[in-house]
Amino acid sequence: MTDCREDELGFATISVALFLALACFGQTVSQSAINTSSAGVRAGDVEAAAGTICHSHDITRSKDGNVSGCRVCPEGTDFYGDGHSGWEIYAETPGHFTSPQDDNLLLDGTGCDSHASNFGGSFMFALKSGKARLLRYDQGLATEQCHKFAFADGRDFLICRGGSTFQGESSETIFMAAFDGAGKAAVTKLISAANTRDTCHGDIKFSTKRSTQSGQSGASGESAETTGMTITAMQGSGDCSQAQRDEKTGKPSRAVKSYDIEFLFDGQHFDVAPASRTALSRFDTN
Numbered sequence: 001m002t003d004c005r006e007d008e009l010g011f012a013t014i015s016v017a018l019f020l021a022l023a024c025f026g027q028t029v030s031q032s033a034i035n036t037s038s039a040g041v042r043a044g045d046v047e048a049a050a051g052t053i054c055h056s057h058d059i060t061r062s063k064d065g066n067v068s069g070c071r072v073c074p075e076g077t078d079f080y081g082d083g084h085s086g087w088e089i090y091a092e093t094p095g096h097f098t099s100p101q102d103d104n105l106l107l108d109g110t111g112c113d114s115h116a117s118n119f120g121g122s123f124m125f126a127l128k129s130g131k132a133r134l135l136r137y138d139q140g141l142a143t144e145q146c147h148k149f150a151f152a153d154g155r156d157f158l159i160c161r162g163g164s165t166f167q168g169e170s171s172e173t174i175f176m177a178a179f180d181g182a183g184k185a186a187v188t189k190l191i192s193a194a195n196t197r198d199t200c201h202g203d204i205k206f207s208t209k210r211s212t213q214s215g216q217s218g219a220s221g222e223s224a225e226t227t228g229m230t231i232t233a234m235q236g237s238g239d240c241s242q243a244q245r246d247e248k249t250g251k252p253s254r255a256v257k258s259y260d261i262e263f264l265f266d267g268q269h270f271d272v273a274p275a276s277r278t279a280l281s282r283f284d285t286n
Helices: 005-009 043-053 240-249 274-281
Strands: 020-024 027-029 059-061 067-070 087-095 103-110 120-128 131-139 146-150 156-166 169-179 185-195 208-214 222-225 228-236 256-265 270-272
Touching: 043 067, 043 087, 043 103, 043 120, 043 131, 087 146, 185 228, 256 274, 270 274
Parallel strands: 020 208
Antiparallel strands: 020 228, 027 208, 059 067, 067 087, 087 103, 103 120, 120 131, 146 156, 156 169, 169 185, 208 222, 228 256, 256 270
């Protein structure tokens, strides 16, 4: 089976390019990696989680000895039981997704699902005393390019980038993924765009920021609270080779225009700011 996930999700495209940069207002957070949500994952938790969906003799490992996947497709995937495809872990995201008190682990993987199922999905686990319990498999939910944030009650959610390429048409989406007590994901699209012409590739870079409030518990006496978000989207059309040359030299492309689209966060939901509705409509028509 050909794995298309890397090409589909590794780049942002629309005509010349769609570049989605994410920022949340306030204190700057490191942007050295696209998936900041994987920070703090413990190898023992990944090992315990993988053991609930894969027989020990079928677990695959990377050169450093850490779990990298399973030779046989896990239950819940389209190709369950198939030993010719194999399931590969793309991201390992710890957090408090099902409640503010619960410890969870989200394993994103690919290789065992069809194109109709986005070539993969994410397994949600509950962790306790070094043991893992599978809660559910959210088929089609890609969480390898995400940032982790918290609701007002302390429960974590993700802001992620996704997309697909099929028969010359590419699409890109920024979405919010929240989870209920059983680990079921609720996905809310924030912005998307499509390219039906030649595809030009450009790396996506996330820049996240949060505001801080004093006087709350935490190691530094402050806690981070998300109050809003800005997504920068670039749109245009023109010659692909020229756009790629401009990108390498750092020159702004004359064929591409940038839009800063602001979303406000009330502790539970993101809503586009009134002043940004016109800019958003350039990318989303629904």
